[in-house]
Structure formats: C-alpha cells, structure tokens
Amino acid sequence: MSFISSAAFYDGINGEAYVPYAEYLTECFSKAAIPVKEVLDLGCGTGGICAILAKKGYDMIGIDNSADMLNIAYCANSGLNTLLLMQDMRSFELYGTVQAVYSSFDCLNYLGSAKELGKVFALVHNYLEPGGVFAFDVNTRFRYEKIFDGMTYAYESGDDMMVWRSALSDNGKSCEFWLDLFLCDGKGGYRRERETQRQTCFSREEITGAAAGFTLLSQTGGKGFDGCGEAEKDYYLFRRD
Template sequence: MGYTKGYGAIAEIYDKLNAEIDYSAWADFVEKNFDRYLAVRPTLLCDLACGTGSMTVALAARGYDMIGVDGSEEMLSVAYERSEGKNILYLLQDMRRFELYGTVGAVTCCLDSLNYLTEDGDLAECFATVHNYLEPDGLFLFDINTPYKFEKVYGNNSYILEDEGSFCGWQNEYDEKSQLCRFYLSVFREDEDGRYFREDEEQCERCYSMEEIRAALAESGFEFLSVSADYNFSEVGDTTERWYFAARCKKGIYTHKDRKAQVRSYLGKTVEIGIDRPVGYVHHKGEKTLVYPINYGFIPNVLGGDGEELDVYLLGVSEPVERAECRIIGIVHRENDVEDKLIAAPIGMRFTVEEMREAIDFQEKYYHTRIEALDA
C-alpha cells in the first residue's frame, strides 16, 4: 500500500499522538519571554503552523487576540471545532509565505513545525515572512528538534502509539547525509460499526544545526535573544531534544543580504586596516592553541555580520604590524554563518585563489568557505 503525503490521516488523532505536550507550560513560556524582553505584553499574536489549534486556544484563553496559520485543511478543521465560541481567525496558508492583514506583536511556532521545512532556503524564507508581519521589536518564539533527537530518538527506530479507538505504527528513516528524516505512519481507526480502517501517510522533517538557525535569523533581520532546553530557560546540552528560541524583530537594520552587499562593495578598494592579531599572535581557542602566521585585523568603524568590526586577513606582510594601507583582493564567504571576512594585500601585490586559501587555512579550515577573488 502506498503512503500519501500530508496530514489527512493523523489530523483526527494528532492530539492523542502529542498527549504529553503541556500547552499551558508552553503558554507560560511565551508570557515569561514577554515579561523578560518587552516593556508591555502584546495583544495580537499569530500562532504559525497552528495545527489543531491547541496552542492557539491556550493563548486565546489568556486574553490574547489570536490568528492561527496552517497549511493543512484537515488540521484546521479540528482547530475550528476546538475553537467554537472563541474569536480566533484561522488562515489556510503556507508557513513560508503567509499573508496577514497587518502586523502582530508576537509570533509563536511550536512542536517542531519548522523542522517540516525541508528544502534549502525554506527556513530563511519563513523567517523573512515572520519578520515582515511582526511589529518593531516584536518577538518570534519557536521550538525545533535538535540533531540529538534526530540521531538518537528518531534514527531508524519504530514506535507503536495506541489509544482507545485508534492505533498508529510509526517507522522512522533518518539519513544523516541529507539531514532528512522520513516518518512512515500507518493509522488504524475504529469506525462506527466497530471495524477498523487503515490509512498510510508519509511525513518528513529536516534536521537543522544551531548555526543554520541563527544564520537564518540574522539573514532575516532578527536579533537572537536566547535558546533554552525547556520552558524554564534551562541551559541546552548534548542530549537536549528540543531547542526553545526567542528572537526580536529589528526593523530598519541591515539584513544578511544587505551585509553581503556591503562587504562586496569593498572588493578592489584601498583601505587602512588595524591589526589586532599580528604575525605570531597566540590565541587559545578552547583546548586548541592557534598561532597566527599572518596579520589579522579589521576595518575600523565598519561592522560585519556578527556585530563586530569587519575582519580582514592581510597577506604579503611577513612581519607583525599595527596598521596597514592595503587593497581588498578577496572575500571569504562562510556557509551557514553571518560572518564574511575580507582578504587584503599591499597595493600592487597579487595572489591566486589557491594562495589565498593556503594563507588563511590556519583558521578557515574549521569552516565551509568559498573565496570570491577580485581578479578571478
């Protein structure tokens, strides 16, 4: 029997599958973040990927005006029934590119809904849309399954979930290379005449690293505030199964794309740089000791994607220096990172891409990088 994709099979039993979720505690977590990061609690919230509306209703019960957005008609049908008598607006829309009638004070997205964004660029697209509909300094609160959960809890394991009138067999298939985990669900539900009927459904989640999530937030114009292991702001660890994020919407600031354009604008320019890690500088990085074979500095008063002054590798100067006038001959693009770096050399001196990479390998070997050269 073939597996259909979607949520039609599990919509009616979704809440039974997630019976352990404490939505009241999640709502407490939301309000704790409001009190921690906002002067005044917002009144209008959007619950993104709201599913059957459990979280939406929990927040509505606390007096918030709620909008629920979800891409599944079957899940929203359950949400409508749950919300009878409550003034909640539900919208059937894609979480990556939804449209609201105006801005909201906060957006929530719970129960690893973001892991269902499986294509490259999906996460950043979703975050950008959230940013667009948040008020200035509004909060984005979400959780996401961790790499540990994908590798150790999901893996290739099988589970049986049984409840009165329903039965679900759950087979996982996790591919570490693609970072995709496919769930093959066989749902049996009891009909009115006592007979059981079966539906097979396939779902898929993507594993995101901490670096990927924070890079997507920065790219979309968010200020990262915190990440915790539970509703009580406990510190994350190696065996944490779910990360709980809080981010602030910053309007009118450079996005990641703006910063990329700013960094690229220096290519070919002559600049004066300050050197804070000269040749021979010893840097203790955890248990590793890093000795700088070249001069490493910055362009004064120009901020990079990490909020610090824009970093520059200086090639072609073998002695330690404090300052240097040089020409920008390349850019180091770090994948899944908001921080690009510049490569400089004395005016008139040239280097191939291979020579640039060899010179900066002492530090960049720890990252996946691409070099954009002026003369390439």
C-alpha cells in the first residue's frame, strides 16, 4: 500500500473540500467536554486540513506513513504551528496528550482488519484527554459496491494523468485500487508508474466494537462537501470517557 507518485494528484482531487471539512471539524471540537487546543490529525496526508486548522489557532500534530504525502504537507504547513511525524497510525507515539483527534478522507479504511482498528482506537484513547473527541469518516459498503467495484476513473494534473481502477476482493470485505500514473517528462515523453492500495470495509458494529472507552456522540452520512452523497460515507464522532 502506498501513496507515492499519486501524492502529487491528491490536492487536485480533494483540495476543494479542505475548508468545509475543517469547518465541520471545528463543530466536532465544540462537542468536547474540555477546551480543544492540541489536535492530532491521523493520516494527515498532504496536510491541507492541518494547515487550515493551524491558521485558526490550533496546535497541530500530523501523522502519516507516506514520505511523499508528508513532503507536500511540510510545504503546506511551512511557518505554521504544525508538527509533522512520519509514523504508522497503528503504533504511533506522541510527546504528550491532545484534546481532539481526527482522521479525514477514509484513512481508517486503509487499516487491514478490525483488530488493527482496535489498536488505533486504543492508541487514540491513550493520547486523548478524557472528554476529548475523535472524529473520522469511513467509506460505506454502498460506496465500495456502487462507486468503486469494477470502476475506472481518470484524473488529469497539468500534463500528467492518473488512471484509477478498483474492484472488491476478499468476498467484498476489501477493495483493491490500482493506480496507473503517466508522468510527463517535459520532452514529449511519458513515464508510467503503478501504485496499489487496499481498503477494508468496516461495519458499524466493527467500529463501535473497537471503540472501548469511548461514547458515540453521532454517526451521520456523507456531507456533500467531500463529493460524497449521504449513502457513500459515514461520519463518526466519539467522545473519550
């Protein structure tokens, strides 16, 4: 699983959603039982949402395991109060606690099993202060079956092109993504690179079952601003007990 060359396409595909997503997150932070100042972004990617929240005055920590995504995040967060760490969300370590954690754009779907999801919840519980909130979105089964399974999409970024193919596997439990990148060499030629990614489709029962020590405050459908209709995404908001 990797975000390497596709990192350069990422903001072009998702960038318009960063401002409304950050607004949604500040609403989530207002549901915490404690004031929120320090915030962890799990799977921060290119750091666009981190940067917006840092400009709003939050002390941001972004964790991601892709050097290529983090390289872009470093530029986006230059001069801002954002600490970027290259770590795996299944085993991350922080220097202290935070009052809010979020994981945007289906990062948690990149976990391989409900057991790994449980590990992430346990680590979030460890570093999140009591009364703090944990917000994230996940892709729904509908999205895997109707939007991804057997589908091909193409994206352009300047002279570069990415072809994205996806299909369900593992009896519908996982979804494989094959990304073919055609990168212009500036001399009329193209270099082809390939990435593969895999997501796990988690049920509500698996998510709430992993959330030991948290209270579920809300679960809502896609919000539109991320390009996803109500049936395509689930937005979860938990408060740490």
